[in-house]
Amino acid sequence: MMPLQRHIKNVVHNYSEVERKVREATSNDPWGPSSTLMSEIADQTYHVIPFTEIMQMIWKRLNDKTKNWRHVYKALTLLEYIIKTGSENVARQCQENIHAIETLMAVHPLFCDKDYTSLLVML
Template sequence: MTTSSIRRQMKNIVNNYSEAEIKVREATSNDPWGPSSSLMTEIADLTYNVVAFSEIMSMVWKRLNDHGKNWRHVYKALTLLDYLIKTGSERVAQQCRENIFAIQTLKDFQYVDRDGKDQGVNVREKAKQLVALLKDEERLKAERAQALKTKERMAQVATGMGSNQITFGRGSSQPNLSTSYSEQEYGKAGGSPASYHGSPEASLCPQHRTGPLRAQSEEPPLSQRPPFLLRPGPPSCPASDPAQPCLSWDPAAQ
């Protein structure tokens, strides 16, 4: 966290700023980067609240009255205003038209930093663009309509992603992983993990089975079952290495 961020947070506490005012202060800070679109969207949504609207606009006008080394406050406030006029409540544009003189004066904003760079040019250019937009009602309507379409499209994308997650594996556009894994691991016949644990004869290779497999209900009692013996499997046994023992019935032991 930067020193300026800490100082800004302290001021927020001391001055008991509201949530809306804090968001505007963050969006129009002196940090050397612009306000995020997500933060400006939050502020735009708050303009539809009567109380928050008053707090937002009051803080924006306060930032626009800054000067000198705080030129970023002014430039970011103009950037935020441009966004709010297009995506926020219509009252934002209405209030800006009523106070357009305050924005027009910024077309003459001057500030040269210690390195001799004219930082005021950014403010002057942004003020000109904003004044032109406010004076062109048809263009403003078109800009607001386009912004609304973009917002609705983004909302649909977000909703679609959420619904795909909820209906995952139930006819959604996402693959049904449970079915996929079932077919790969247990076969398409609907096998289950339990099918891997059958009778001893079921685990033997075909050449070492003594006869057709019997159902579990037909297995003889333990006292009548022949003993299991281990003996090397024949070379032709496809299921075992000749050097390894192969499980089978030994007729001599019966």
């Protein structure tokens, strides 16, 4: 999505600053999220409201359609990062929703030929 389109969508949907960061980190852009951006997001997982917004946006991205496969891939990348460096509540919420992650990895075409068990092992 073009930066202008993304900006308009952020304004129209009234996304918070942390939701915008998660959207940027999990965008369809052909490059991965920066470690600086992921670190900023991980730091916000220690605060109740941003934590909730971060996790809601990640779950939303994980449920995106196949045409937005980068959203899914980058959401898993971000999730792995914040499990390691963010609040323990991230891992706890993932453990509570492990079936969703396992199902995604079992049926999503992007993950059928790859081994993402390291993410599951962390949980």
